[in-house]
Amino acid sequence: MAVNTQKMKPILTARLRESLIGYLFILPQFLGFLLFVILPVVSIFYFSFQDRNLLMGTSKFIGLDNYKFMFQSDPYFKKVLTNSLVFMAGLVPANIFLALSLALLLSRKIAGITLFRTLFFSPVITSVAAWIIIWKFMLQNNSGTINQILSLVGITGPNWLNQAPYAMIAAILTLVIKNVGLNTVIFVAAIKDIPEELLEAAKIDGANQGQTIRKIMLPLISPSVLLAVILTVIGALSVFDHIMLLTNGGPQNSTMVLSFYMYFQAFKLYEVGYASALAVVLFLVTLGLTVVQWQLKSKFVYLEE
Amino acid sequence: MKNPIPRFRIPVNLPVYILLIMIVLPFIFPFYWMISSSGKTITEIFQYPPTFFPKAWQWTNYSRIFEFQPFLRQYFNSIYITLVVTVSVLIVSSFSGYAFAKIRFYGKNWIFLLMLTGLMMPVEVTIIPNFILMQKLNLINTHVPLLVIPVFGSAGIIGMFIMRQFFLSFPSELADAAKIDGLSTFGIFFKIALPLSKSALSTVAILTFLKVWNSYLEPLIYINDKKLFTLPLALPSFVDSMGGPVYEVQLAATTLSVLPVLIFLFIAQQTIVESFAQSGIKG
Numbered sequence: 001m002a003v004n005t006q007k008m009k010p011i012l013t014a015r016l017r018e019s020l021i022g023y024l025f026i027l028p029q030f031l032g033f034l035l036f037v038i039l040p041v042v043s044i045f046y047f048s049f050q051d052r053n054l055l056m057g058t059s060k061f062i063g064l065d066n067y068k069f070m071f072q073s074d075p076y077f078k079k080v081l082t083n084s085l086v087f088m089a090g091l092v093p094a095n096i097f098l099a100l101s102l103a104l105l106l107s108r109k110i111a112g113i114t115l116f117r118t119l120f121f122s123p124v125i126t127s128v129a130a131w132i133i134i135w136k137f138m139l140q141n142n143s144g145t146i147n148q149i150l151s152l153v154g155i156t157g158p159n160w161l162n163q164a165p166y167a168m169i170a171a172i173l174t175l176v177i178k179n180v181g182l183n184t185v186i187f188v189a190a191i192k193d194i195p196e197e198l199l200e201a202a203k204i205d206g207a208n209q210g211q212t213i214r215k216i217m218l219p220l221i222s223p224s225v226l227l228a229v230i231l232t233v234i235g236a237l238s239v240f241d242h243i244m245l246l247t248n249g250g251p252q253n254s255t256m257v258l259s260f261y262m263y264f265q266a267f268k269l270y271e272v273g274y275a276s277a278l279a280v281v282l283f284l285v286t287l288g289l290t291v292v293q294w295q296l297k298s299k300f301v302y303l304e305e
Numbered sequence: 306m307k308n309p310i311p312r313f314r315i316p317v318n319l320p321v322y323i324l325l326i327m328i329v330l331p332f333i334f335p336f337y338w339m340i341s342s343s344g345k346t347i348t349e350i351f352q353y354p355p356t357f358f359p360k361a362w363q364w365t366n367y368s369r370i371f372e373f374q375p376f377l378r379q380y381f382n383s384i385y386i387t388l389v390v391t392v393s394v395l396i397v398s399s400f401s402g403y404a405f406a407k408i409r410f411y412g413k414n415w416i417f418l419l420m421l422t423g424l425m426m427p428v429e430v431t432i433i434p435n436f437i438l439m440q441k442l443n444l445i446n447t448h449v450p451l452l453v454i455p456v457f458g459s460a461g462i463i464g465m466f467i468m469r470q471f472f473l474s475f476p477s478e479l480a481d482a483a484k485i486d487g488l489s490t491f492g493i494f495f496k497i498a499l500p501l502s503k504s505a506l507s508t509v510a511i512l513t514f515l516k517v518w519n520s521y522l523e524p525l526i527y528i529n530d531k532k533l534f535t536l537p538l539a540l541p542s543f544v545d546s547m548g549g550p551v552y553e554v555q556l557a558a559t560t561l562s563v564l565p566v567l568i569f570l571f572i573a574q575q576t577i578v579e580s581f582a583q584s585g586i587k588g
Contacts, residue, residue, distance in 0.1 A: 015409070018408060018409050018410065018490075019409070019410035019411050020410075021404075021408060021410075021490045021491075022404045022408035022409065022410030022413065023410060025400045025401060025403060025404035025408060025494075026400070026401040026404045026405070026416065028396075028397045028400065028401075029397040029398065029400070029401040029420075029457065029461055029465060030401065030416065030420070032397070032453075032456060032457030032461070033420055033423060033457050033461075033462070035457070036431065036435060036453075036454050036457045036458065037423050037426060037431055037457060037458065038419075039434065040430070040431035040432075040433070040434035040435050040438075041426065041430060041431060043433075043434035043437075044430065044431075044433060044434060047433065047434070054436075054437070054440075057440075102328070105321065105324065105325060108318075108321065110318045110321065110322075111318075112322075114574065114575070114578075116325050116329060117574075117578060118570060118571065118574040118578060119329050119332060119333050120329060120332050121570070121577075121578055121581070122332065122333065122336065122567060122570060123332055123335075124581070125515050125519075125566055125567075125570055125577070126336075126519070126563055126566065126567075127518065127519035127521070127536070127537045127540075127562070127563070128519065128521055128537070129519075129521055129536075129537035129538070129540045129541060130339075130537070130540060130559045130562060130563045131335070132541075133540055133541065133550075133555060133556070133559050134335045134336075134338065134339045134556070134559065135335060136550075137338075137339075137342070137550075137552055137555075137556065138335065138338060143351040143353070145338060145355060148353055148354065148355050152354065177331050177332060181332070182581055185578050185581055185582040186581070186582050186584075188582065189579075189582035189583070230425075234425060234427060235427075237427070238427030238428075238429045238430070240429055240522055241521040241522055241525075241537075245521075245541060259427070259429040262429065262433075263429075263432075263522075263526075266432075266433050266436075267436075267526055272433055272437070275433055276433055276434075279429070279430050279432075279433060282427070282429060282430055283426075283430045286425065286427065286430075287425075290425055
């Protein structure tokens with residue numbers, strides 16, 4: 001069949017061609033994302049309906065039994081979930097409040113302030129492993145540095161890592177100190193983005209410093225604060241390495257949190273079916289809290305129109 | 306408003322400095338204590354009241370590191386794994402970031418939103434299926450999972466997002482002019498866009514490097530062999546036959562692993578801190 005190529009439409013329209021090039025550009029990352037993020041998320045739902053052993057590779061469909069066990073008979077689950085929520089409830093407000101206070105201090109234009117910013121930031125770039133080794137060393141019972149310093153001022157410090165409420169407190173405090181620098185520099189950047197005229201205008205109108213902070217600075221940096229809150233909540237709920245290295249879940253499981261329990265079930269007891277059900281809970285709680293916070297956005301976050 | 310008499314400024318800021326110095330102590334004292342204790346004998350470490358400087362610096366603490374573990378090898382593992390992942394993230398995220406900013410294709414916004422959910426996904430959620438996949442491929446106790454998987458997790462997504470933000474502000478006139486000169490999309494990307502995006506690339510590199518360098522969970526589950534350990538895995542393993550930590554050696558090894566990163570931070574403080582600050586401006 002003779003085809004008049006002159007009259008035929010180009011096989012690929014310009015738009016389609018551009019699309020194909022676009023797909024080619026995102027292909028490597030998108031394929032990897034599907035394989036190593038999306039597929040696993042779908043898989044944990046699937047595995048959570050199975051009795052599955054990691055070592056043997058055996059699997060059997062058991063319906064909702066993992067979830068029934070979790071909510072009805074697992075003696076640890078309630079405690080683990082409570083621990084995770086306590087950890088989050090302690091860590092997030094402490095982190096955000098301290099980060100905001102530090103950001104207000106560090107956004108002042110005084111000599112040497114960038115050095116302080118870097119000092120506050122230095123634990124952020126340190127590995128959790130190194131950070132915990134140092135703190136574990138300092139938090140030992142009698143000979144630990146912290147208790148030695150406390151005894152210099154006449155206080156007998158607790159056995160931080162082996163006494164029930166103190167282990168959780170130590171875990172929260174050491175993680176706040178480690179990570180607060182990140183939110184701090186994010187807030188400092190947001191404060192620096194506030195137009196100078198706005199602050200000047202407030203001063204001229206007679207606003208004092210507290211009013212300027214509450215009425216102008218905080219509303220203007222609220223988008224950054226919301227994002228920081230969401231990411232800090234996610235980080236707190238999924239905390240793993242920090243707990244494993246500092247307390248290993250102890251004493252008496254008082255610091256056993258959700259993702260550490262999941263790790264324990266999957267990689268110590270090889271119960272990956274049940275561990276996947278726990279991962280589903282972790283995923284849904286994280287997702288749920290993120291959505292709720294996002295919904296609150298319209299209430300608390302000042303949006304420029 | 307300029308203060309005409311500069312010496313009046315100092316007393317005004319003095320309370321701020323005192324406050325800052327007091328708050329900053331718990332942030333930096335641990336590092337000082339790590340370094341100082343790494344030079345002490347074990348008796349001096351536990352001495353009361355504590356000594357703030359070692360009486361005589363114990364270099365043996367440092368040489369004993371290598372009796373416990375193949376520490377040089379582990380150091381090298383950390384360096385090469387971090388470098389490979391960082392370069393891979395730079396490649397895939399600059400391509401996709403450019404596409405999401407400058408190329409029109411069907412379904413772009415949906416794919417972009419889907420990938421952004423990866424930011425909110427803790428690695429703990431995906432670790433079990435990824436482990437099973439690597440088990441099926443016989444890649445447990447190799448570096449392959451550590452070299453491949455982190456590229457596509459949150460590090461890669463943050464990279465993609467930062468590159469996209471950068472390319473969005475990239476003037477379209479430049480690309481249009483290049484098109485008229487006969488450059489293809491690839492040509493524009495390689496010859497014009499990439500050479501101009503050094504600042505964004507360095508931001509992505511810094512964020513990825515530190516994330517991978519410090520990661521703990523993934524090496525923990527994929528690696529059993531001490532020769533294949535990365536630094537965060539190696540540090541907690543300086544233990545005696547009873548399983549108790551050998552503090553002076555452990556702190557020496559920790560100093561060796563932390564100090565280069567801290568020095569790097571102080572040399573490039575502006576760039577590094579800005580990189581992290583930028584990662585938070587996503588709205």
